[in-house]
Amino acid sequence: MALRHAVLAALLAGDGSDGDGSGEYSGYQLAKAFDIGVANFWHALPQQLYAELARLEKEGLVAGRHVVQETRPNKRMFRVTQAGLAEFEAFAAATPKASFIRDDLMVKVQAADSVDTAPVIEQLEERAALAEAKIELFGKVLRKMRGELDEEEFLRRGEPIGPYLTCLRGLALERENRDWGLRVAAVLRERRTDEAR
Amino acid sequence: MALRHAVLAALLAGDGSDGDGSGEYSGYQLAKAFDIGVANFWHALPQQLYAELARLEKEGLVAGRHVVQETRPNKRMFRVTQAGLAEFEAFAAATPKASFIRDDLMVKVQAADSVDTAPVIEQLEERAALAEAKIELFGKVLRKMRGELDEEEFLRRGEPIGPYLTCLRGLALERENRDWGLRVAAVLRERRTDEAR
DNA sequence: TCTGATTACTCAGTTTCTTGACTATGATGA
DNA sequence: TCATCATAGTCAAGAAACTGAGTAATCAGA
Structure with missing residues (x-):
């Protein structure tokens, strides 16, 4: 529950x-x-x-x-x-439960040494594109929530503050998603061509 | 399954x-x-x-x-x-399922406007401290996996690469955890004292 | 010598989540 | 005019996950 x-x-x-x-x-x-x-x-x-x-x-x-x-x-x-x-x-x-994540893509990357990485690379890049879209969306949502206040001001006085703060977290997560996805895709791609030589 | x-x-x-x-x-x-x-x-x-x-x-x-x-x-x-x-x-x-997250602390922050934030602030700071510890741990684990190679080299040639890449992600996530936790704790604390005036 | 931690697992019961339907109506667009 | 989307739900079966307990041995430290 x-x-x-x-x-x-x-x-x-x-x-x-x-x-x-x-x-x-x-x-x-x-x-x-x-x-x-x-x-x-x-x-x-x-x-x-x-x-x-x-x-x-x-x-x-x-x-x-x-x-x-x-x-x-x-x-x-x-x-x-x-x-x-x-x-x-x-x-x-009450003390919170540990947060938890479940991510198919990371499961696949974990086994990158044992499986064909071609489809995984594609999925990583799709994920990055999706993350990019979300980043833009969150940017808009945050601007709308802020109204005329700038961020510092809003954090001090704006309301409601809860959804704003969690949305900031969502933004940061999506940025990580994008950066990591692109990075890992590049690394795996590079290793494929090296391997093929 | x-x-x-x-x-x-x-x-x-x-x-x-x-x-x-x-x-x-x-x-x-x-x-x-x-x-x-x-x-x-x-x-x-x-x-x-x-x-x-x-x-x-x-x-x-x-x-x-x-x-x-x-x-x-x-x-x-x-x-x-x-x-x-x-x-x-x-x-x-196969196309991966969307990753999913579940986080009690963010649920609490979402409702920050309606509830007493004092315990939430404490939990955020505890979470940040925990994240800090994990960051250090991941740093060690990554160094051990790399051996004598530097990161760039390892990403190009090191093995196994899968666990290394997922560990990098874990590190990034924990950094986000820490930064967001401290930021939000500071914001909520600030607003409490303002409110009390 | 007693306590607690570590290794190594098993079982049963319950809750929670997912999957894949199905029911309606109004609006929108081709 | 036909298809599809958006609104606004409901239901039931099965898969998956969680809770909480129990078993049993060895080893390290107080």
Whole structure:
């Protein structure tokens, strides 16, 4: 039960991205938010989110209300309750689990001495290109969050600060992704041609 | 079924860390290897590894042999079979799944606007200290892998190159961990004192 | 001599995640 | 007009991972 805290965090930080400032999300919107911002530190599929929201509601940690729409299917909007905030507060104070990563590409690189590296090199370069795109996206997102403030100012006074800080981390990670990907691709490529001589 | 590939990669890359150059590991040694090198891109508990090795053996992707020891409990040493290598080769050529991260601390930071940040700041600083220790460890591991070669030389000709490259990534990640952790701790601390005025 | 660490593994139960559907409606674009 | 995308979900089966415990021997240090 750890996804629940990511969901609560997303709901609590809910002002930043959609501009409605309500801290209220539908399951569908939550899934979107997970794709963009939360994906930097937590990965979850929409089905998991719906299931988790249902569980959280049953336990009274979030409250949902039906919203009838004319042009769109009806939906349910969720917000964090007092009990939910208390639960999150307890989680925040507890010692965190070690972060963990799982990365197919690194598994492949680990065995680079034993397998054909040609496809791996391609994948590394694709990954780098994807990272590049994300870097640009994050740049835009950060600028938008900052508004007219410069970074230093925003870090001192801007709000919400949480999503901004995690987005900074996402940016740094993607830069690493890109740099490492290109570097490793170059190294492996170089070694292939050397080998072929 | 994804852990299996991490296990195969660890066995295939098995020369680097233990110096025996055999590509052979016991479940116990594998668990150690996962703690040090593989943990950079895959996290798994010993129980999982034993279970996975059993499955892999049943499918003929690894072969185990009993080793009787006098001073220590007997053990089983595993190496990757031809079928195992073929399986891994297919995995390496297939498009990789998106990497995924899960990080409690970032979940907490995401909700920094809604919760008491005092414990989070402490955790960030602990995390930074831990990262610092890992940075030093990785530095040593890399130096040992390089031997007398300098980095450029090693990247061109050194072996095994796979573990070296993934370790470089681990190092970069830990540096990010440390820098981000200290930065965020400082920002949140600063905002607390401002708030208190 | 007792404690704790290290080597070496096993098992069962539970939770969590992934996969791959399926249901609807309205809007958008070719 | 037809296809596809976006909204807004739900369901169920199976794979994978995690938790927590237990077994058993040797060795090093207090």
